[in-house]
Each structure stands twice: as structure tokens, then as C-alpha cells.
Amino acid sequence: MKLGIPTDDGKTVSGIFGRANSFAVYDTDTAELIVLANEGIGAEHGAGTGAASFLAEQGVSKVLAPELGPKALSALSSAGVAVARVEAGTKILEVVRRA
């Protein structure tokens, strides 16, 4: 299963979702962790929706984030992606270890 986590520095969880600098994608089967740039960061509107569909395309089935806007939330749920809360500032490695 793939997990998606918003991050600004590549190391810790970002407090924001749609406009985070990048997303960490962790594959629990292979223990592979990659960080992908968030190309939707410059979108004028709808960054949360864009990020949600981007992660769904990457095969992410669960998003771990401190908070999600309403549009991001509905986009994730319609794509069948589960969500869970994690504290902003938590180390990514710690989040995936616990997951």
C-alpha cells in the first residue's frame, strides 16, 4: 500500500496539504520512500483538488496530513483514498514507521 504525506522540507510533515512544496510517497510493501515535487503549488485555485488527484494517480491509497480542505477531502474520498491525521512537524520516517 502506498502512503502520501505533504512535506515542505522533504523530512517533516507540512501543516498544509494542497500547497505543500512536495509529497512523500511511501510504499509499505517495498519500504521505498520517494519525494515528488508538488506541481500544483502555483495553481491559482483548487490546489487541494489537484494534489488529491495527483496522489491518486501515483497509486496512493492513504493520505496522512494534519488537515485537509473540504474540496481536497471530497476529491480524495471520491478517488477512494483513505485519510488519517498526523501532527504537523512530525518526521516523515516516524510517520511511516508507525503506519
Place this chain on the structure above:
Amino acid sequence: MTITVASGKGGAGKTSLAAALAASVGSSCIVADCDVDAANGAIALHARLRESGPYFAGPGYRIEPSLCIGCGRCMPACRFNAIRTDKTRRTYLIAEELCERCGACTDHCPVDAIQGFTKEAGRLSVSDCPLGMTLIHAELVPGEDTSGKLVNQVRRRADTINPGNAIIIVDAPPGIGCPVIASLSGADIVLLVVDSTISGLRDSLRLSELAAGMDKRIIAIINKTGLDEEIDNKIRVAMTQSSIPVMGEIPFDPLLRSVEEKDLTWIDVAGEAGLKAKAAVRAVLEYAQMQMIY
């Protein structure tokens, strides 16, 4: 610690309250004025410009006429009917005012004639206030709208300036759209300014639903009370029902209005309204302090 001051609509006293909050926090406070369509934070705080740089919106999209072969494939791809053609159907163009900048059309052009561009849409500035606070604000060129991106850039600038433990006060734009969501995201506390009218209550409840959906701690201040006891009560009840703690009520008083013309904020006003404003602001800051400890 980020406190976002928001109200479902404009004119509820949001900016004045944000200024009063900032003045109480003092020189270490950073104010992020995200209400850029009515960017009056600079006026309310008598700010002097420290630095200013261009803000680029984008990408926008345009069709390069020399590359377009007039095949028309882009037209049905646009959900917003922003792509137009004349009778000859030899050239196509994007009507800028209709284009939502989604980029969907670019995938359909066989000759890559649709290109993204960025344009200067305004300025992002940092200013110093006489009371010592730092203000981040933006000015848009007429016709550009407040976007989530712009709000995000104002917020990020505030975070960069923050030495680590400053209180950041975000003056959110009115409404419940994308720029408001960007103002709420990452906030530790959402301070709802409820205008004591029926529409003020309705707008505040819509906003509190949005903030609650984002797992925010919400507190409220009721503004302009004392005009209609029945409405005041309705709002008190509604806040209790939504489990939103009310930090204070500020009675309607023309004195509060006059204060902005001088180098002052609400907390400097003499009389009942000023005292209540001061008490409300202090309650908000005490609440914030408690959140920081726990």
C-alpha cells in the same frame, strides 16, 4: 502560533479587530493581510513600506497564433467555454476573462500551440508599523482576483520572517472560497468575527462549518451588539450550540470607527466599547497562550 481572523462576509470589523489584536501583542507580532481585495491592513496599522516585489500569477494560457493550425480540438476540452473562434475557424483564442487556468486544453493540442505564461498580477510587500509590528500585504492589479496561491505566498512570507515564536495574525478574505481555505490552513486558532445581524450570523456559521471540517479550534467575538437584543441573543445561542467559545462582545459605537483615522486601534478607545474590545482581545490572547502551553 497562527491566529486567523475571519468572518463570512466583509464589513464585520475583521481588519480592525486584527489590528487591535496585533497592537496588544506588540512589536513581535506579524500581521499577514490576506484580505487583498480590501487590503486596508496597511491603513489600519499606519504601515511604512520596507520592501516590495512583484507577485506573479499563473500560469495563464494563450494560443500562439503562428502555431495554431485551426483544428479545433482544444475547444471541446475546455469545460468553461473559454476557447473562441471566428467564422473562418482558422484561428482559435482563449478569452482571458473566462479561462480558469486549468490547463486541460494544452493536452489536446497536436502542435503545442497552447502555452502557459505567468504575468505580474500585483505586488507583495513587507511594511513596518509604528507600533513595531511587521505587516505582510499584497496589492493586486485591478481585475485580478484573490487566489489561494496569493494567500499562500503572503502566509509563507510571514512564516519566513517569523524568528520562531512570534504570533502571526492572519486577516482572512471574506467568504468561504479557495482563498479562505488557504487562510485557514495551518492556522492554530480561527477567530470568528460575528457581525450582529442575521446575515452576519448565517455567514459566520457557514465559515465555522468550513473551519470545523478542517479540524480547527474556533473562537468568536460578536461585534456591534446592543442594536437589537433579539439578534444578539440568537447569536449567543447559536455559538453555544456550535460549541464556539465567545471571547467577548463589542457594542456598536461610532467612536470605534473614528479611531482608524488616528494612529490608534480599538483598544485605545475610551468608554465602554473600547474597554470591551480590550477585554475581548485580551481573552483571545490568553486563550492562545493556553493553547501554546498545552
